Amino acid sequence: MKYINHFILLSLLIIGFLLKDSIHISTNLLSLFASKESVEKLNIANNLGYSKEMLIAVKGFDKASKKKVRKIAKELEKLSSIKFVQYQVAPTEALQQYYKDFYPLLAHFDNKNLSKIDVSKKLQALYDAQFTNIFYTSIDKNDPLKLFSLDMQSVARASHKSGMMTLGKYGYLIRAQTDIAPSQMGAAKILYDEIAEIVKPFDDVVVFAPFFYTVENSAAFKADVQWIVALSTIVLIFIYFLLLRNVKLLTETLVALFSSMVFGALISTIFIENFNVLSLAFGMSLTAVSIDYLLHYHFHNFYETKSRIDKNVLYGFLTTIVAFGIFAFIPIPLISQISFFSLLSLSFAYVVFTFIFPHLKIKKYEDSAVVVEKKSKILPASFIFILSLLLFGYTAFNFKLDANIRNLDYQNESLRTAEKLFKENSSQKLIPVIVEASTEDELLSHLHTIQEKDAKSLSLASFVLDTKSCKEKRKLLMAYDFTKLNNFVNEEALKIGFKEGYFKEAYKFAESPMGCELPDLSIFESFSLATYKSEKYWYTIALVEESEAIQKLEFVTDINVKAMFQKSAISMYESLLLFGTIVLGMIFLLLFLSVKRNFLYALNYILFPLSFVMAILTTFFSVNIMHLFSLIILIAIGIDYGIYMSNSSKPRNTMLAITYSLLSTFAAFGVLIFSSIVALNSIGVVISLGCGAIFILIKVMR
Amino acid sequence: MQKYFLSFLLLIATLSAQSYNFSELRYSDAIGKFTQLEGKITFKPEGLNIEYPKSKRVLEYDGEEILFYEDGKERELPSAQASQMAHYFDILKLLHQGDASELKENFELEELNGQTLLKPKGTIKYYIEHIELIKEDKILKYVKLFLKNSDYITINISNEIH
Numbered sequence: 001m002k003y004i005n006h007f008i009l010l011s012l013l014i015i016g017f018l019l020k021d022s023i024h025i026s027t028n029l030l031s032l033f034a035s036k037e038s039v040e041k042l043n044i045a046n047n048l049g050y051s052k053e054m055l056i057a058v059k060g061f062d063k064a065s066k067k068k069v070r071k072i073a074k075e076l077e078k079l080s081s082i083k084f085v086q087y088q089v090a091p092t093e094a095l096q097q098y099y100k101d102f103y104p105l106l107a108h109f110d111n112k113n114l115s116k117i118d119v120s121k122k123l124q125a126l127y128d129a130q131f132t133n134i135f136y137t138s139i140d141k142n143d144p145l146k147l148f149s150l151d152m153q154s155v156a157r158a159s160h161k162s163g164m165m166t167l168g169k170y171g172y173l174i175r176a177q178t179d180i181a182p183s184q185m186g187a188a189k190i191l192y193d194e195i196a197e198i199v200k201p202f203d204d205v206v207v208f209a210p211f212f213y214t215v216e217n218s219a220a221f222k223a224d225v226q227w228i229v230a231l232s233t234i235v236l237i238f239i240y241f242l243l244l245r246n247v248k249l250l251t252e253t254l255v256a257l258f259s260s261m262v263f264g265a266l267i268s269t270i271f272i273e274n275f276n277v278l279s280l281a282f283g284m285s286l287t288a289v290s291i292d293y294l295l296h297y298h299f300h301n302f303y304e305t306k307s308r309i310d311k312n313v314l315y316g317f318l319t320t321i322v323a324f325g326i327f328a329f330i331p332i333p334l335i336s337q338i339s340f341f342s343l344l345s346l347s348f349a350y351v352v353f354t355f356i357f358p359h360l361k362i363k364k365y366e367d368s369a370v371v372v373e374k375k376s377k378i379l380p381a382s383f384i385f386i387l388s389l390l391l392f393g394y395t396a397f398n399f400k401l402d403a404n405i406r407n408l409d410y411q412n413e414s415l416r417t418a419e420k421l422f423k424e425n426s427s428q429k430l431i432p433v434i435v436e437a438s439t440e441d442e443l444l445s446h447l448h449t450i451q452e453k454d455a456k457s458l459s460l461a462s463f464v465l466d467t468k469s470c471k472e473k474r475k476l477l478m479a480y481d482f483t484k485l486n487n488f489v490n491e492e493a494l495k496i497g498f499k500e501g502y503f504k505e506a507y508k509f510a511e512s513p514m515g516c517e518l519p520d521l522s523i524f525e526s527f528s529l530a531t532y533k534s535e536k537y538w539y540t541i542a543l544v545e546e547s548e549a550i551q552k553l554e555f556v557t558d559i560n561v562k563a564m565f566q567k568s569a570i571s572m573y574e575s576l577l578l579f580g581t582i583v584l585g586m587i588f589l590l591l592f593l594s595v596k597r598n599f600l601y602a603l604n605y606i607l608f609p610l611s612f613v614m615a616i617l618t619t620f621f622s623v624n625i626m627h628l629f630s631l632i633i634l635i636a637i638g639i640d641y642g643i644y645m646s647n648s649s650k651p652r653n654t655m656l657a658i659t660y661s662l663l664s665t666f667a668a669f670g671v672l673i674f675s676s677i678v679a680l681n682s683i684g685v686v687i688s689l690g691c692g693a694i695f696i697l698i699k700v701m702r
Numbered sequence: 703m704q705k706y707f708l709s710f711l712l713l714i715a716t717l718s719a720q721s722y723n724f725s726e727l728r729y730s731d732a733i734g735k736f737t738q739l740e741g742k743i744t745f746k747p748e749g750l751n752i753e754y755p756k757s758k759r760v761l762e763y764d765g766e767e768i769l770f771y772e773d774g775k776e777r778e779l780p781s782a783q784a785s786q787m788a789h790y791f792d793i794l795k796l797l798h799q800g801d802a803s804e805l806k807e808n809f810e811l812e813e814l815n816g817q818t819l820l821k822p823k824g825t826i827k828y829y830i831e832h833i834e835l836i837k838e839d840k841i842l843k844y845v846k847l848f849l850k851n852s853d854y855i856t857i858n859i860s861n862e863i864h
Contacts, residue, residue, distance in 0.1 A: 061748055061765070063801065070803065090825040130730045131737055134754050135761075136790070137783055138829070138851050139732045149782070161748065161765035163792050502732050 005252050005356055009259040016266050023266075026274040027185065027218045038568055044434055045559045046181050047532040048541050049525070051210040052083075054195070055422050056174040057167045059204035068202050069164065069172045075198040076176050081191050086526055087174045089160040094523040098463075099150070102519070104510040105465060105473050107148040111480055119145065119485070120492040127496050141502060142509050144489060159427045168425035171204070177528070180211070189215050208418040217410045224410070224675050225281045231674070235667040236288060243295070243660045249362050253294055256352045261287045264345030268337065275337055278679065283341030286633065288668035290349035292640055292661035293317065294357070298365050299657040300650060303358045310354075312647050315594035316640030317350045322590065323583045323636045330579045332572050334679075335629050379700045381601040384608050391611035395618050402622035403569040408679040430458060430543035433550065434557045440518060440531065441467050443538045446555045450542055453549050459542035460521060460529050470516035482507040569625070576628055583632060587639055598646035604701060605642030606635050609693035613686055626679045630686035637665060641694060655698055666691045720745045722859045731852035743859070745798050750791055763791045786829075793826070794857075797835055798842045809833070 016023075045051060056076075058068045069087050076085045091099075099106065114122075122145045129137065140146070159166050167173040180187045192215040199205045237254065244250050261284045268283070269275045293313050297303060302310050324346070327339035435450070437443035447461035448469070465473065489506045521531055532539045541559075544550050551558055587606065595602040610631060617623055641658050648654035665687065672684030721744040728737045744751040749764040760771040768784045768791070770777050779787075796804060797820075805811060809820035820833040829850050836844040845857045 063799075066801075066804070070807070093825075096825060096828065127733060130733055130735070134739060134757055134759050135783065135787060136728055136853075136855055137786070138849060138853060139730070141732075141851060159766070163789075166766075498732050499734050 002360065005255050005259070005352065005360060008352070008356070009255050009262070012259055012262045012266065016262060019266070019270060023269040024274060025269055025280065026276045027221060038565070041434060041557055041559055044532060044534070044539050045432070045541065048434070048530050048539060049177060049528060050432060050541055050559065052178050052181065053528055054176045054178060054207065054209035055167075056176070056199070056208075057171055057206045057422065057425075058174070058202070059171040059206075061161055061166070061171065065172055065204075066164065068205065069174060072198060072202065072205070073174055076174070076195075079191070079194055081178050081180050081187065083177045083179050084526060085174060085176045087165050087172065088163050089165055090163060092523070092526050095526070098519060098523055102514055103150065104148065104477055104513040105470055105516075106463075107150040109473075109476065109480075109510075110147045110149075111476055113481075114145070114485065114488070116488050116492060119488045120496070122146075123489070123492050123496050123498070127498065142505060142507065144493070144503055144506060145485075147507075148510070167422065168427055170421065170425040177525070178209075178211075185214070185218065189219075192216075206418050206421055208415070208422055212415055213412060216412055216415060220410045220412070221677060222277070224677055224680070225277060228671055228675055228680065229281055229284070232285060232288075232668055232671045235671060236664060239660075239663055239667050240291070243663070244298070246363055248360075249298070252357065252360055252362065253291065256294075256349060256357070257287060257291065259352065260290060260345040260349040263348045264341045267344050268341045272337060272340065276334065278677075279334060279337035279341060282338050282680070282683065283345060285668040285672070286338065286342045287345040287349060289320075289637060289661075289665055290346050290353065291664050292637075292657070293350055293353045295657040295661050295664075296644060296654070297353060297357070298362075299653040301365050303362055304364055308355075311594075312644050313350075313354070315590065315643045317346070319587055319590045319594075319639045319643070320346060320636045322586050323632065323639075326583050326586065327579055327632070330575050332575055332625070335576070338629075381604055381701055384604045384697065384701050385600055388604065388607040388611040391615040392607075395611065395614040398615075398618035400618065400622040401573065402624040403566050403573075408624060408626060408677075408682070410677045428543070429545070430456070431546055432541050432543055432559050434559055435459070435540050435542050436555050436557065437538050438536070440538050443531065443540055444518070446553075447540070447542055449553070450544060450550055450556070454544050454547060457542055457544040457550075458527065458529075459544075460524060460531070460540055461542075463524055463529075464519065464521070465516075467516050467518075474513055474516060477510055477513050480510070482511045572625055573628075576625065580628070580632060584635070587635060591639060591642065594643050595646040601701070602639075602642035602646040605638040605645070605694065605697060608697050609634050609638050609690045612693035612696075613689045616689055617686070621685075624678070624682055626682035627686050630683045631690075633683075634686060634690035637690070638694060641698070645698065658698055659695070662691045662695055723861055724857055724859045727856040727858075729854045729856075743794075745795065750795055761787070763788065765792075789826070789829075793830070793833075793847075794845070797833070797845055800837065800840065800842075 042051075056072060058065045058072070073085045073087050076082050126139060126144060130139075159168065161172075165173040165175065178191060180191055188211050192212060195207060199207055237250075240250050240253060241247075244253070264283055264287065265280060269280070293316075296313050296316075297310065300310070302313075321343060324339040324343045328336050328343055330336050330339070435443060435446050437446050444460060444464060444466040445468070447459045448466050450457055450459060451461040486503075486506050486508065489503045490501070493503050494500055521529075524530070529541065542556075550556055588603075591602055591606075592599055613631060613634065614623075617627055621627070641661075644654050644658060645651070669684055669687035670691070672680045673688060675681045675684065721742055724741060724743050726739045726741070728739075729735075730737070739754060740756070741752055741754040743753075746764075749762070751763070752761045753759075758773050762769040762771070768779060768787055770779050796808065805820070808824060808826060809822055812819040812821070816836065818835050818837070820835065821827075822830050822832070831848040831850055833848070834844075834846040835842065841859075843859055845859075847855045847857075849855070
């Protein structure tokens with residue numbers, strides 16, 4: 001029995017080692033906050049190549065800038081993970097061939113019947129222009145009467161200088177596309193390093209790709225979490241030693257806490273798909289809260305008694321567990337993951353501290369070590385209650401919600417500046433939307449509906465006809481007598497003075513147009529337009545102007561990440577409000593059941609820290625979802641102390657246990673204030689202020 | 703101070719632009735006849751200007767768009783024609799600048815009896831068969847563009863205007 005605690009840890013580590021292949025940890029922070037539907041849409045967008053595009057801007061329009069563009073493009077082309085590189089506006093050969101093949105169907109056709117006189121007049125004007133026109137204009141042997149015309153605006157949409165793509169007035173632009181998805185972290189990091197190496201020798205070159213956020217933020221995030229965990233561990237060990245001054249107890253406590261963390265981590269990472277590293281880090285810190293069970297037991301010499309259960313600790317534990325148990329079902333991945341982890345690790349810690357520790361023969365706590373309590377408690381519980389209500393009133397007056405969930409992520413300023421540079425200088429102000437249909441044909445038909453509503457939009461509809469329009473056009477061409485027209489042209493041209501037989505092929509290209517089968521759509525990938533087929537549906541991306549008429553179409557989904565997260569933020573706050581209310585209701589009930597007469601006194605351990613933190617928060621910050629979640633954790637912590645203080649037979653010992661427990665919570669969460677990730681920093685701020693509030697309470701409330 | 707600064711800018715603009723008189727002979731295969739025009743061409747860092755003094759017509763190209771003036775008034779150009787001319791001007795600019803790497807990117811180069819023969823690569827090959835050119839002391843003197851429709855255009859650049 002002496003080594004049972006160590007044996008448990010060892011067993012857990014062995015199980016962890018054996019199951020290491022089943023452990024899945026995700027580092028994608030944003031996926032924690034997005035709804036499932038949003039994540040699916042982003043995945044579709046990834047499959048459509050939306051986030052696989054990379055932009056490189058080279059400042060200036062001089063010779064040196066052109067040289068840089070060519071050198072960089074050449075190096076990029078050498079990379080195996082780069083699908084294509086484009087810096088000239090000239091259409092690709094495949095696209096040229098497509099236009100050649102489908103020209104009669106794609107071009108506008110003036111189908112009025114022309115008489116011989118009409119033909120003669122037009123040819124005469126063409127002949128005269130050869131002498132009077134100061135610009136060289138080639139005569140089209142195939143269509144001398146210019147009956148066909150094609151609007152090439154969509155092809156030549158990109159702004160350019162002398163055929164080279166430009167980024168507004170900033171400089172030249174290179175577009176590259178990779179076949180690596182941002183989720184392929186390893187490959188994305190390799191590509192990121194390769195690109196950095198290519199552009200390193202050049203000044204005034206800015207590179208941006210959406211997957212850079214994943215690579216850079218993940219790296220910053222990992223580093224941040226690593227040092228926060230290290231710092232927290234060192235501070236905690238130091239504090240525990242100071243508190244317990246008992247090496248055996250310290251060692252056993254650390255082993256028990258570590259076992260609880262391993263237990264929580266094992267179950268969570270094996271059974272929850274994409275369990276996030278942030279949830280893991282936060283859950284581990286939360287496990288440290290369980291030391292308050294040990295401290296309470298130790299300072300009340302519970303291990304010396306014969307009772308198997310301490311009611312106060314049990315009530316505290318149950319209230320906390322009920323809170324986390326309810327939150328484990330909230331449809332916000334971060335909160336549900338942390339709650340699930342805490343549920344497991346705190347339960348494990350409770351079991352170990354309650355049922356294993358009595359067998360470890362730990363030295364009894366000597367009462368004499370307690371500092372004599374000063375008579376400093378001056379404020380009645382009713383006063384604290386009223387003060388809390390006033391602080392809530394102040395909070396309601398100042399309350400500002402931060403709905404932008406991206407603000408919680410690592411604030412990558414350098415990448416944001418680069419992204420802004422491209423957005424601000426780009427002449428194209430279109431936003432991407434996903435279009436969905438059951439068949440490829442229906443997809444094109446939807447795209448044409450969009451194009452009718454927004455002529456400036458860019459999609460496959462800018463290049464390809466839908467089957468219905470194609471068939472109509474084909475019918476129109478087949479019905480036209482091009483042979484007669486050819487005869488008229490050749491006869492009249494000869495009379496006017498054109499070379500004999502110069503127009504012998506005129507209009508033959510239109511006599512037998514191509515069929516209406518869809519062409520190979522991959523040739524439009526140079527415009528970042530592709531299709532993707534899931535099990536049921538076809539998807540593509542269309543670039544449209546911001547308009548409600550288009551957003552309202554049922555087959556259109558906005559993939560503007562900011563809008564997407566704003567939408568999910570609103571539903572998150574709604575869920576949090578609902579679950580928060582249920583949790584508070586349950587806590588109030590459990591609190592009433594466990595303390596009864598001292599209800600107001602215990603309630604203040606929830607209300608005062610809550611109102612105190614909210615008042616300070618709303619004075620200095622906009623409140624984000626992590627602030628709100630941390631407030632709930634604070635309630636779960638406060639409630640334990642409320643129960644201990646209300647029912648304590650030895651208030652001095654309880655106070656000491658709470659003070660030490662507060663110190664340890666502060667050490668576990670307070671260090672998060674140093675995190676550069678707003679999500680973690682927010683938790684640090686709330687818990688630190690909350691610990692301060694509880695500390696004030698145990699000192700002043702009578 | 704502002705006056706001096708403007709004069710300085712004008713001086714820079716003059717130094718960085720090079721103007722030449724030229725004659726242009728076009729052969730139209732459709733009618734089997736030649737047309738001759740004379741004018742002044744100015745190469746600028748980012749574009750070029752062409753003036754036809756007899757017909758009082760001016761074309762200004764800044765590398766992005768072409769502006770056309772007749773008797774000092776701006777006239778609209780059909781977009782298809784403007785795009786064709788922009789391509790043509792880009793080639794002229796490229797030939798004038800003679801940037802070896804850029805030339806090699808767009809053409810296969812061949813030296814033949816003091817002339818350079820350029821065979822287009824990429825999209826240019828759809829409308830230009832080949833180009834002959836002669837340079838003297840690195841200055842473009844003669845260009846002949848053979849087009850796909852059997853037309854050709856000969857440009858003789860006579861002298862630099864100072």
